Amino acid sequence: MYKYNYADQTLVEERVAQFRDQTERFLAGELPEDQYLPLRLQNGLYIQRYAPMLRIAIPYGLLASYQLRKLAEITRKYDKGYGHFTTRTNIQLNWPKLEEVPDILAELASVQMHAIQTSGNCIRNTTTDPYAGIHAEEIADPRPYCEIIRQWSTFHPEFAFLPRKFKIAVIGTETDRAATQVHDVGLHVKKNDAGELGFEVLVGGGLGRIPVLGKVINDFLPREHLLSYLDAILRVYNLHGRRDKGSKYRSRIKILVDTLGGREFAKLVDAEWEANTKDGPLTLTDDNFATATSYFSEPDYKTFDALQVQSELQQQLADDKDFANWYQQNTVAHKIAGYRAVVISLKAGLVDGKYVPSGDVTDSQMDALADLADEYSFGELRGTYQQNLVFADIETNKLYELWQQLSDLHLARPNINTLTDMIVCPGWDYCSLANATTHNIAEQIEKQFSDLDYLYDLGDIRLNMSGCINACAHHHTGDIGILGVDKKGENWYQISLGGNSSNDAKLGKILGRSVPTEAVADTIQQIVDVYVDLRATTDNDVESFGELVERVGIDPFKEKVYG
Amino acid sequence: MANHHILDSQGGDISAQDNWLALSTDTLPGGIALSEITLLELLHRQEKPEVIVPLADLLNTEGALAGGLMNEVYELIVQHSSHLGVWITADTDADVLSKLSELLLKQTLIVIHVPKFADGRGFSFVQTLRQLGYKKEIRVAGEFGRDQIAYLLRVGVDSFVLSEHDIHPDSKFHIEQAFTALASSYGGRDASALPMFAGA
Numbered sequence: 001m002y003k004y005n006y007a008d009q010t011l012v013e014e015r016v017a018q019f020r021d022q023t024e025r026f027l028a029g030e031l032p033e034d035q036y037l038p039l040r041l042q043n044g045l046y047i048q049r050y051a052p053m054l055r056i057a058i059p060y061g062l063l064a065s066y067q068l069r070k071l072a073e074i075t076r077k078y079d080k081g082y083g084h085f086t087t088r089t090n091i092q093l094n095w096p097k098l099e100e101v102p103d104i105l106a107e108l109a110s111v112q113m114h115a116i117q118t119s120g121n122c123i124r125n126t127t128t129d130p131y132a133g134i135h136a137e138e139i140a141d142p143r144p145y146c147e148i149i150r151q152w153s154t155f156h157p158e159f160a161f162l163p164r165k166f167k168i169a170v171i172g173t174e175t176d177r178a179a180t181q182v183h184d185v186g187l188h189v190k191k192n193d194a195g196e197l198g199f200e201v202l203v204g205g206g207l208g209r210i211p212v213l214g215k216v217i218n219d220f221l222p223r224e225h226l227l228s229y230l231d232a233i234l235r236v237y238n239l240h241g242r243r244d245k246g247s248k249y250r251s252r253i254k255i256l257v258d259t260l261g262g263r264e265f266a267k268l269v270d271a272e273w274e275a276n277t278k279d280g281p282l283t284l285t286d287d288n289f290a291t292a293t294s295y296f297s298e299p300d301y302k303t304f305d306a307l308q309v310q311s312e313l314q315q316q317l318a319d320d321k322d323f324a325n326w327y328q329q330n331t332v333a334h335k336i337a338g339y340r341a342v343v344i345s346l347k348a349g350l351v352d353g354k355y356v357p358s359g360d361v362t363d364s365q366m367d368a369l370a371d372l373a374d375e376y377s378f379g380e381l382r383g384t385y386q387q388n389l390v391f392a393d394i395e396t397n398k399l400y401e402l403w404q405q406l407s408d409l410h411l412a413r414p415n416i417n418t419l420t421d422m423i424v425c426p427g428w429d430y431c432s433l434a435n436a437t438t439h440n441i442a443e444q445i446e447k448q449f450s451d452l453d454y455l456y457d458l459g460d461i462r463l464n465m466s467g468c469i470n471a472c473a474h475h476h477t478g479d480i481g482i483l484g485v486d487k488k489g490e491n492w493y494q495i496s497l498g499g500n501s502s503n504d505a506k507l508g509k510i511l512g513r514s515v516p517t518e519a520v521a522d523t524i525q526q527i528v529d530v531y532v533d534l535r536a537t538t539d540n541d542v543e544s545f546g547e548l549v550e551r552v553g554i555d556p557f558k559e560k561v562y563g
Numbered sequence: 564m565a566n567h568h569i570l571d572s573q574g575g576d577i578s579a580q581d582n583w584l585a586l587s588t589d590t591l592p593g594g595i596a597l598s599e600i601t602l603l604e605l606l607h608r609q610e611k612p613e614v615i616v617p618l619a620d621l622l623n624t625e626g627a628l629a630g631g632l633m634n635e636v637y638e639l640i641v642q643h644s645s646h647l648g649v650w651i652t653a654d655t656d657a658d659v660l661s662k663l664s665e666l667l668l669k670q671t672l673i674v675i676h677v678p679k680f681a682d683g684r685g686f687s688f689v690q691t692l693r694q695l696g697y698k699k700e701i702r703v704a705g706e707f708g709r710d711q712i713a714y715l716l717r718v719g720v721d722s723f724v725l726s727e728h729d730i731h732p733d734s735k736f737h738i739e740q741a742f743t744a745l746a747s748s749y750g751g752r753d754a755s756a757l758p759m760f761a762g763a
Contacts, residue, residue, distance in 0.1 A: 002759070004758075005758055005759065007747060007758035007761060008758045008759075010747045011745070011747050011748055011758070014744070014745050014746060014747055014748070015745065017744075018710075018744045018745055021736060021740065021744075022710060024736070025734075025736050028734075028736075030731050030734055030736060031708075031710075032708075034680060034681075035680050035708040035710065038680065038681050039710055121681065121683075147759070148757065148759075151757040151758055151759060152751070152754075152757060154748075155714075155745055155748040155749075156751040157686065157713075157714035157715070157716075157717035157718045157748070157750060157751055158683075158686045158687055158689075158690055158714075158718050158751055159683070159686070159751070160683065160686070160711075160714055161680075161681055161682065161683025161686065161711070162683055163683075227754055231751075235687050235690065235691075238683060238684060238686070238687045239657040239684055239687050239688075239691075240657075243682060243684070275694075276694045280752075281752060281753040281754060281755065282752065282753065282754050283754065284754050285754075288754060288755075288760050291759055291760060292759060295759070
């Protein structure tokens, strides 16, 4: 994991001082609201329905145990004892006091954390694959590139007041677990025929009001040009992106790329790049890459007797069905024999009859997870796009005892990739942008789909639910997407089917008119029934929900729901 | 005109030494310079002042130098000025700037007008001008805020026009602090300056 040196640490501390000064001037009436607003946003601070919301950066989702412990302490001391993990692998506090935010930032700085550029019209936290560095099919570990981008984009003086926000995602495998096609820039690590590393560069993806998939503007950008090329993309966007009044929803780079077309946009970028920055001081050297890579070296993996590991595991799986379910759903193959990655489900559903919102973790859970990370996973955790956490390096023979401890914490629900592994934004309950509540709907769905064996029979179904058109929960890319809308003061829900955020990314199609609050779970049930009726089954394969929608379209579902 | 001050890159007030006059036109926003001068006054004045003219009025609708509103009188302005500068709006097409490098490189001062705090095009204009090889003074005027000064300095701005209101002369939050905020952050132009490569 990257450890701050003196320069990073100084920078973060200077930022705390700067924001303290800005907040004091704002409270003293010396900094106008229209200036304080973008400044506080660049420190992750929103004003929400009841209180400010502070979004803390977790760069590319990587979190050390001591950082998680600090987060637990902060939620206890300054908030209500819980935090909310987001699709962009950040964590949000819902109840901080404005005047205490500088103190929170100072506490964060003490563990190399911050809220820099987690909001506002600037370059946001770079995200990546939660299995970076541990996946057997990986071309190269994306994290060193993420860290280079983090350092380049932090306080970049030219790109702090862009037309709109700007999100970058990097992956190092063929399989896309970071939704790169719906990012402003998606970078796919590639190797050319000569064995050199570079990137396929996608630009102009994004969801929100006008969902668009990214377009490839460069098939292979040699990696030494990473920063100079990003610099050219950002300059073209900063100068040409829309800023006219009332065009907030047309200000993202996706609109510029769509208007010009991918090829024309690529030409502008190439012209800027070739004329000004290519081969200039932003060019990265092999030494630079070696330095960056050195921060993500492999931990001290042990060697195991594979036969013994397997026989012990098989015994445990045979003895305990609950463990077997969890192993099946919540653990992932590791490139090192004798290790697995573990997905910690932050979709506990109903705990003692009470719904726990997707992505929410309490302070005591955070403390416990930090201890477990120290004991079992080299002191590290990762956040995922699906609002879960990951222990990346668990010894296979420790899975059983880890599972028992996670179960006690309500963090071992074996529902990863099932219908109840929902991505859900906080909705109207917290967010002042939202049109509708989401938690009550998620609770309804939890109650309807509580039978685990039934969920397993349904297989992988991604359900994403946003409380407004801004689409923080990426409803467009769910197999099932739910969008809350407001109709004359009542919450209604529009359902879409067939979305996907991975390699064959596509945007869901709207099923039809929206349904009232009380009918959402029943409607999802009808949709799922159609799937069960129509899915093709062979001896060794069952057609997934996504495959079925792709094959038959949405008409059979329409007929069932509205017919 | 509102009471404005010119600050140099250290935050020092250089208003007393600054003699630039903005040529009065219909579109002249406040705070391009400390004072204005009309064309008529300029032509009748004995000594030759330093004059800032609007780039937009020198150009035709295609962004070329020929046929602009002021083009016919530009030679007169040149003759009656000791030094010349231009001010540019945020709506200026960056591609136009690139085509006008000959004219721009002759200027002693280029003032970039920021229409709105959140409008960050000016940051890239500075970069574009420096890429064209412009080495003389770049000044920022308009609705930028003191909290952007540290960033503007790093992209290559030399001086700032601030209103009395922005400076808050009696405040305990001295304007000088704005010039030293985020003192360790880098300019964004050099990979070797990233913390992990700088070997700090």
